[in-house]
Amino acid sequence: MSESAAGLDLALSKIRPHTASSLEHQKTPASLLHAIEATLDERKTERSPTAYFAALLTALGATLQKDASTGLALDEGDMLPAELYLLALVAPFVPPPVIRGNLNTILSDTSPLFPSLTAHAPPLRSQIGLYGSVFRALDRSQLEVHGVRQSFASVLQLCLDVRPKIRKRAAEVITDVLSTPPTPLMRHPYSDRVAEWVKSSLTDVAADVLSRSKRRTSGADGAEAVLHLLSFLRPVILRLPPSVSCNSCYFRIVTLLCSPSPRLSHCFYHYLAWGIPFFHKAPTVSFPTFFLPPQQMTTSMLHPRYLRS
16 A cells, blocks of 8 residues: 555544444545445455545536536535545545646536635635645646636635634645745745735725724724734745835735734734744834834834835
8 A cells, every 4th residue: 555545544544433423524424435435345446545536526526416406505414515525635645647637627616616615614624625735736837727726816815714714724725835836946836926915915904904093993804804914924925926025015014013903003013023034025124113112103103214125
């Protein structure tokens, strides 16, 4: 048994015992796995990652065809969430050439599911995990396929989702993708897309937070979005092109951290602590400004004249 097959078998061994579980979200994947393994054994097919992956793709296609007339069934115990769950579990062990060879099928079956999965967190997490494996397996030319780019944009946007588990899973996938560019590239082709998304998101949340502060209304939603965005930036900032730490982007970040929002001002020094790698790339701010408590800092203090390249 190969190393990848052994690793997959270990992961699947934690699912097999749940065929008699009283919890539907455990029982259905276990029953599906039992049926797939019975079919593989009956056909005398080796239980390899490729065989599991092919069987699950076939099962997913059949379920989608069946649900086409009645609507997608995405509740606990339904087959589609179980298939996505097992696909996300199996995909990291599948050889990249197999994923590349099945890209059209993967995209046509799963990419259109993103809008429908938005309200269903468990299968959405599985979908995100599946695409994490897909993105890492693709070569440079396949990364430019429209469906791939669209799916990447969907996962990227979920990095600001209000649900912590969704947000965390999406951020992990984006971080992993940017950390493993296709050979022989030193930087991932999607790093520019992520940088533009970061700058655009900063512009949007900055406008929201600052307008709320002027109206003296609650800025909770905007403040949360800022914190989610900064948390996302922490592990990926060094993977992004220099444009993401230009004066305008850097100015927005520091301005937001010094905003009247209690949540943001409370986190000011926390983000300065982890921001050292970021500041190494970004323009330098004069130290007298930074040593002021955030409540005493004003936007005028962060005028570009205090920034030097």
